[in-house]
Amino acid sequence: MAKSESMILIPGRTSKQGTSLNKGKLKDEYIEVSTTVEMNLDDMTRLKLQEGDQVRLSNEIGSTVVRCKGRKPEDLPAGILFIAYGPPSSQLMGSDTAGSGMPLSKHMRVSVEKVSA
């Protein structure tokens, strides 16, 4: 079984997500952008991941499979993942709003494991 590791996932906006959603959320470009997770290159090396490898992100809410893309350690700290908002990140979002109306949509603790080809 592939080695898994606990990390913090931050969904957010990106320029590419913003431009591709204008074309349509059901179009390939938006799907590509919202299914790519950015990861610290040192973390990728430790998890034996190559650029473009598929990883499964999972937590107590659900799981999703996305492709990983490396970021320099000075740009993205170790243990942190970044993904553009979209259906994959929604799969991991809990619905408890703690009386505020807002679900916790950033800083989600997820388990990361490589998906065998």
Add this chain to the structure above:
Amino acid sequence: MADNIRTVKHATCTFCGCVCDDMELTVDMDKKVITKAKNACVLGRAWFAEHHIEDRPAAMIDGKEVTVEEAIEEAAQVLAGAKFPITYGLSDTTCEAQRQAVAITDIIRGTLDTTTSVCHGPSGLAFQGVGESTMSLGEVKNRADLVIYWGGNPAESHPRHFRYAVTPKGMFIPNGKKDRTVVMIDVRKTPSAPVADILIQIKPGKDFELLWALRAKVKGKKVDPKIEEITGVPLSTINDLVERMKNCRYGVLFFGMGLTMTRGRHFNSGALLALATDLNEFTHFVAKPVRGHGNVTGADNVVSWQTGYPFGVNFSRGFPRFNPGEFTTVDTLSHGDADAALIIASDPASNFPKAAIEHLKTIPVISLDTKQTLTSKIAHVAFATATYGINTTGTVYRMDDVPIPLRPAFDSPYPSDEEILTAIRKRVHELILSRRGARGATGEAKVASKQVL
């Protein structure tokens, strides 16, 4: 080159909350496409280039093409017959359309919420608890010499925000960026980082702790050096920032969803707003959330004018009640309360938590959108509508609550959100009146209902 070219000056981009109103659009009127958007950012260029006339039915019921009139009738029947109907979205349409949506929800005694609840809703709660020291973006342009961005990435989400807060020369800022100090506080080094003079990288989920430490130092209290272990920010950096904040002439805190979507939510926003208030003992300091969708600020304004509350409003007792956590859409869907949904210019089937999406799939959804989305795909009644600002006139609000008119580029064969919602409002009103009449509604009730229209 095409002959039928039109130029639209002073057009408004409604992609993000900056609502830039200095666009110059070149429009091919034969093809009905915008070929050039002068002054637009990368997001604005995509917004104008990609909103052309699509080849899809104006109205569908269960995936089958119907007339707009048939779809309006079906939508009205669903909404009037529901026990707990919800209205949601509204941040990507005009104030005029928003007004109609509020009226519909009032008539059907439903629950009204906007995308604010999953955006800066927590900041809205903090405004009510703490207050807001606020301003217009023009003031920032002309006066701000210390600009702090906290939990946001404007270079990618609001690329032209810097034209108000960073780069422009202003009345009291004659040298533009040279006269300002820009601070970025975030958990990662974003593409906005190159703009910053000072970059402060904070540990995830520790915003409240850092804000409270800053408040303590502003008030002259001691802060334990262990704050660095907790927040990732050294005490020396905190001391330096506090001195800059107290000694600037005009400081501004812009904050993003890095504060509102994380642990602490409205406590984070409240702590930041309280910090701005504290600093007014020393200098002039303001705070402002950086709002996302083109007219999300308009949604807050319209819903507040008409109900007294900005979002999460329930009309089931015949008068508006505000209760985030109960009447907000993630909650009404996740708890399984809603039995019908009117979704305007939003895509909760894509962006909401899994449990909310699962419930949305089980109830009749009426969707209005310019593009096909996961929400329009699961909708019982789906309307294709004209794009605000490109095909329709109307009013939108910039993130600093400044109203701005829209100048459309070309006509659309699709009706506007306002036209569809006005027709639904009229029909649900007839249906509700006839049902109340059958149950012996009082004369006062009928008069009151007419006043809604």
